[in-house]
Amino acid sequence: MIQNRRKFLKKSAGLIAGAGVVSGFISKYATGFAKASTEKAASGKSIRWGMVIDMRKCIDGCVKCIEVCHVTHNVPEFDNPKDEIKWIWKSDYAKVFPSKDQQFVSEETRQKPFLSLCNHCADPPCVIVCPTGATFKRKDGIVEMDFHRCIGCRFCMSACPYGSRSFNWRDPRPAIENITPEYPTREKGVVEKCNFCSERLAKGQQPACVEECPENVLTFGNLYDKNTEIRKILKENPTITRKPELGTNPSVFYIT
Amino acid sequence: MIEKALAGNRFYWSWITILLALVSLGVYSYSQQLTYGLTVTGMGRDISWGVYIAQFTFLVGVAASALMVVLPYYLHDYKEFGKIVIIGEFLAVSAATICLLFVIADMGHPSRVFYVLLYPHPKSMVFWDVQVLNGYLLINIVSGWTVLEAERKGVSPPTWVKPIIYLSIVWAVSIHTVTAFLYAGTPGRHLWLTAVLAPRFLASAFAVGPALLILISFILRKFADFDVGEKAIHKLTTIATYAGIANFFFVGAEFFTAFYSNIPGHKHSLEYLFFGLDGKYQLVPWMWFSMIVGIVSVMILLYQQRRPSKKLLIAACTGIVVSLWIDKGIGLIIGGFVPSPMEEVVEYFPTFIEITVTLGIWAIGLLILTALLKVAVAVKKAT
Amino acid sequence: MIRKVPRGSMMNEKPLIFAGLAVFLLAFSYPFWQSTEDEDIPQIAMQTKGEECVAPVEYMRKNHMKLLDIWRDSVVRDGDRFHIMPDGSKVEKSLTKTCLDCHISKEKFCEECHSFASVKPYCWECHVVPKIGSHTELSGIDDVEENKQNLLKNLLARNKPLAESKQSLNKGGQ
Numbered sequence: 001m002i003q004n005r006r007k008f009l010k011k012s013a014g015l016i017a018g019a020g021v022v023s024g025f026i027s028k029y030a031t032g033f034a035k036a037s038t039e040k041a042a043s044g045k046s047i048r049w050g051m052v053i054d055m056r057k058c059i060d061g062c063v064k065c066i067e068v069c070h071v072t073h074n075v076p077e078f079d080n081p082k083d084e085i086k087w088i089w090k091s092d093y094a095k096v097f098p099s100k101d102q103q104f105v106s107e108e109t110r111q112k113p114f115l116s117l118c119n120h121c122a123d124p125p126c127v128i129v130c131p132t133g134a135t136f137k138r139k140d141g142i143v144e145m146d147f148h149r150c151i152g153c154r155f156c157m158s159a160c161p162y163g164s165r166s167f168n169w170r171d172p173r174p175a176i177e178n179i180t181p182e183y184p185t186r187e188k189g190v191v192e193k194c195n196f197c198s199e200r201l202a203k204g205q206q207p208a209c210v211e212e213c214p215e216n217v218l219t220f221g222n223l224y225d226k227n228t229e230i231r232k233i234l235k236e237n238p239t240i241t242r243k244p245e246l247g248t249n250p251s252v253f254y255i256t
Numbered sequence: 257m258i259e260k261a262l263a264g265n266r267f268y269w270s271w272i273t274i275l276l277a278l279v280s281l282g283v284y285s286y287s288q289q290l291t292y293g294l295t296v297t298g299m300g301r302d303i304s305w306g307v308y309i310a311q312f313t314f315l316v317g318v319a320a321s322a323l324m325v326v327l328p329y330y331l332h333d334y335k336e337f338g339k340i341v342i343i344g345e346f347l348a349v350s351a352a353t354i355c356l357l358f359v360i361a362d363m364g365h366p367s368r369v370f371y372v373l374l375y376p377h378p379k380s381m382v383f384w385d386v387q388v389l390n391g392y393l394l395i396n397i398v399s400g401w402t403v404l405e406a407e408r409k410g411v412s413p414p415t416w417v418k419p420i421i422y423l424s425i426v427w428a429v430s431i432h433t434v435t436a437f438l439y440a441g442t443p444g445r446h447l448w449l450t451a452v453l454a455p456r457f458l459a460s461a462f463a464v465g466p467a468l469l470i471l472i473s474f475i476l477r478k479f480a481d482f483d484v485g486e487k488a489i490h491k492l493t494t495i496a497t498y499a500g501i502a503n504f505f506f507v508g509a510e511f512f513t514a515f516y517s518n519i520p521g522h523k524h525s526l527e528y529l530f531f532g533l534d535g536k537y538q539l540v541p542w543m544w545f546s547m548i549v550g551i552v553s554v555m556i557l558l559y560q561q562r563r564p565s566k567k568l569l570i571a572a573c574t575g576i577v578v579s580l581w582i583d584k585g586i587g588l589i590i591g592g593f594v595p596s597p598m599e600e601v602v603e604y605f606p607t608f609i610e611i612t613v614t615l616g617i618w619a620i621g622l623l624i625l626t627a628l629l630k631v632a633v634a635v636k637k638a639t
Numbered sequence: 640m641i642r643k644v645p646r647g648s649m650m651n652e653k654p655l656i657f658a659g660l661a662v663f664l665l666a667f668s669y670p671f672w673q674s675t676e677d678e679d680i681p682q683i684a685m686q687t688k689g690e691e692c693v694a695p696v697e698y699m700r701k702n703h704m705k706l707l708d709i710w711r712d713s714v715v716r717d718g719d720r721f722h723i724m725p726d727g728s729k730v731e732k733s734l735t736k737t738c739l740d741c742h743i744s745k746e747k748f749c750e751e752c753h754s755f756a757s758v759k760p761y762c763w764e765c766h767v768v769p770k771i772g773s774h775t776e777l778s779g780i781d782d783v784e785e786n787k788q789n790l791l792k793n794l795l796a797r798n799k800p801l802a803e804s805k806q807s808l809n810k811g812g813q
């Protein structure tokens with residue numbers, strides 16, 4: 001009963017606030033410009049999962065993290081690039097960071113393969129556009145997909161400024177080489193993306209890509225906890241995020 | 257009243273048969289899409305919306321344009337629109353209906369369409385778009401039908417319908433504004449991320465709608481022996497002219513901001529559409545054709561004020577519709593996805609299945625429009 | 640030109656219309672008020688491993704679909720993954736890991752009844768039946784190792800190492 005009432009209150013409050021644009025303004029002003037909850041005090045939450053990718057250590061030609069991710073989550077392999085689905089992949093530096101200065105930069109730097117995945121933004125544009133709440137931000141900062149609720153409108157794909165989302169244009173099962181039974185496959189007509197291995201975190205494990213990387217390129221941890229390894233790295237190294245000018249506040253940081 | 261749509265000559269029934277054939281082809285293609293998924297379309301990971309959403313955007317404009325006859329007739333008491341106002345409202349009904357059909361055709365999981373109401377998410381513009389489009393459809397069918405029925409009975413329409421008609425005026429603006437907000441709120445899609453998008457949508461809608469109404473008037477004059485009146489056509493011409501000018505003014509403003517500020521993101525989509533990017537220029541001829549035909553048509557319309565000519569008027573109205581259909585129905589949606597967020601230029605080619613589904617949905621719209629206009633004309637002629 | 644409908648004719652049709660409607664409604668609602676005899680329902684072979692179900696059997700018979708619905712929302716949306724058993728122990732809120740761990744045969748436990756009731760839940764479009772059942776047949780694996788090699792090859796081709804793309808760049812330049 002109480003649960004239901006709370007849900008009802010939540011929904012009706014949402015409806016009222018949703019006098020559209022107004023609600024957007026309120027939340028923007030409440031958190032203050034650009035600062036957008038970088039400390040737990042601002043958000044009242046204690047966990048915000050994040051990742052640092054140290055590209056200095058990443059080996060050219062190694063795809064271990066991609067392989068383990070795609071096997072763990074039953075990501076299909078399609079020949080046609082139109083149908084492609086990817087959770088984590090390598091792309092040229094210039095493509096991952098298009099707004100970075102490209103003047104007088106060598107071709108080698110421009111084409112250096114960079115890891116690209118969902119940024120699990122603190123202010124995710126994909127979440128506000130979703131009409132059914134199929135994609136939503138969890139309390140621990142993970143931007144999660146509820147495949148049961150996705151209607152396949154692909155608005156989130158239009159809204160994501162990082163191209164991190166893929167759509168199941170066709171039935172994925174025939175294109176999965178070995179199905180991992182512990183994780184569901186998807187059906188045609190829903191959107192999917194990296195979930196920071198939320199199913200592994202629940203068991204106290206690190207994300208599969210972090211665990212698999214032989215060079216410790218990836219560091220995963222709680223950004224709201226000052227004593228974590230990830231905060232130490234962020235403090236000691238200059239890092240960048242993708243398209244910071246858009247105000248999405250990514251939780252994935254890069255050391256170049 | 258609806259029985260009036262079931263009486264017609266041979267020509268009428270041939271037209272209905274053609275439309276029904278197109279609908280069945282569309283239904284067949286859609287069944288393929290349901291079975292195999294949206295992979296049967298030309299859409300893909302980078303260009304994830306295509307002709308369906310483009311048609312939807314264009315048609316929301318057509319639906320909203322009923323405002324341009326309802327407003328002068330009911331609010332300003334412009335009596336010359338007495339015969340055309342119902343045509344405008346019924347055009348809005350058929351356009352709004354197929355808007356919704358295009359949205360469903362584009363969905364990956366159409367069986368979950370009611371999740372939009374079951375799990376409402378008011379921060380999403382889609383939520384509001386579904387509300388306003390359905391509301392607008394209802395408002396127009398109720399007000400149009402009630403007024404027409406009263407006319408048939410030779411009585412004045414019930415008083416409750418007036419507030420609904422006034423509501424439809426505000427509502428028309430809202431449907432196209434909310435539709436523009438679908439696009440104008442997405443970070444990282446520079447072609448869409450512009451405050452001028454909603455005004456531009458309205459301007460192009462108010463040019464296309466009256467142009468379509470003029471064309472429909474000529475068709476009715478020829479095939480149904482029904483005349484909406486010279487003065488009404490003349491007024492519609494004026495509306496289409498200035499709305500067209502406003503539209504191209506907004507397009508010019510977009511160009512200025514992008515190229516004078518010289519910000520790469522703002523320029524890229526326009527460069528792709530009008531000049532080609534990374535050696536890819538699939539849409540360049542389309543966009544120039546649209547631009548030139550559109551501007552020339554507006555100029556002809558302007559000239560109509562001084563020296564009217566039926567032939568030129570028909571040509572110019574057709575020009576406006578085709579030009580703005582390309583601009584809004586293809587360029588704006590595809591252009592928004594190029595380049596992709598990872599600065600890749602990918603091109604999009606609609607497939608046979610996609611095109612036949614699109615034609616089928618258009619045919620459903622034309623069927624509804626034909627039937628409704630048949631009723632309207634029969635009633636109007638009888639009174 | 641207003642067509643005059645004689646008042647009488649409409650009145651005469653009324654009983655007919657309502658009678659027709661009543662017949663239609665009766666026929667339409669037949670499955671709802673027609674109660675099925677108990678012996679028609681297939682007796683589910685339980686094959687249970689554990690002692691106790693997550694909820695009383697009577698409740699589960701009628702409401703298992705609601706429970707699964709609540710479970711999936713609480714796992715996916717609230718991250719609440721555990722169900723407290725009547726005896727206080729914890730089990731995962733999972734159809735594949737918990738339900739089918741006791742009721743080991745999906746064919747007997749799920750399908751027999753579902754086909755009788757002619758309902759088609761879409762759980763297995765995505766979720767994979769554990770151990771026995773259609774899982775192995777589904778993935779059609781003969782050579783796991785070979786498939787792994789294929790995947791690696793595909794990924795390497797797609798995520799080209801720098802050295803290779805540099806080569807192709809140089810070739811393009813010549």
